[in-house]
Amino acid sequence: MxxxxxxxxxxxxxxxxxxxxxxxxxxxxxxxxxxxxxxxxxxxxxxxxxxxxxxxxxxxxxxxxxxxxxxEYTPLILRVDSAGDLITHTGFPVTTIHRICLDEQGSLVADTPLGAGVIDDHDLAWALSRLRHGDDPADDTAIADALALPGGTATSLWFTFAGDSVEVGRVDADALPAALSFVREPSAS
Structure with missing residues (x-):
């Protein structure tokens, strides 16, 4: 500040x-x-x-x-900058991802030390290149299977980032605020 x-x-x-x-x-x-x-x-x-x-x-x-x-969706929007690094829409670098959620529309939302952020769909190729199914890159079938799961369940996908592999969970868009501890419509009460 x-x-x-x-x-x-x-x-x-x-x-x-x-x-x-x-x-x-x-x-x-x-x-x-x-x-x-x-x-x-x-x-x-x-x-x-x-x-x-x-x-x-x-x-x-x-x-x-x-x-x-x-x-509209999450408190942070995550983008890949010209150097290939993940940053928030406010310009801060993301160095750790604690959790990745896949919503019913295929959006990936990362829980980071800075807050929850959706990975900008302009960077979808970057995000998809980091999805794994076992030891292999996630293919269309593995992604479709994960999307078909009900919200609140684990998938067979992993997301690789900064040398770590993070399990991908299926979370419905409406459940993201509760799952990742943020409020979409703040009020005084």
Missing amino acids: DESVRRAMARLPNVPDLYGWLHLDRRGRWFVNGERITHPRILAFMARNYAVDDRGCWFFQNGPQRGYVSL
């Missing part, structure tokens, strides 16, 4: 939180009241001051005011 934000919070500790005005879509684009934010300096400021509270609600700390974020 920026030092200027910390100072503003100390000066004005009782500014009310905002709900329902900030939205993060599945591509990692920010919207304020339906209008897309595109200014690079604003986006960089938001990236540095984006965090999660004890309830699993994600927010942008804008000076002394906390604006809670409505999430």
Whole structure:
């Protein structure tokens, strides 16, 4: 978090939180009241001051005011950068994946130390190249079999990342927030 934000919070500790005005879509684009934010300096400021509270609600700390974020899917969107490294939509490197979930549509969601993030579908080839079925690359049949499983079950797939192999579990999209401890629609109550 920026030092200027910390100072503003100390000066004005009782500014009310905002709900329902900030939205993060599945591509990692920010919207304020339906209008897309595109200014690079604003986006960089938001990236540095984006965090999660004890309830699993994600927010942008804008000076002394906390604006809670409505999430279209997950709090983070994971992308492969030009160097081939996995990063969050906020620009932070992902170095560890604790768990991988496969939803009913074939999206892969990683549980990382930074939070839960869906792997951007633009990086699907990168993600598929890391799926394994036993000692072999996962083929279409193995992936189809995993997708056919009910939510909440283990698959026979593994995801290789940073020298580790992580078991892939089938989790329905609606169950992801509970499974990975985040809230899609924060509220004051």
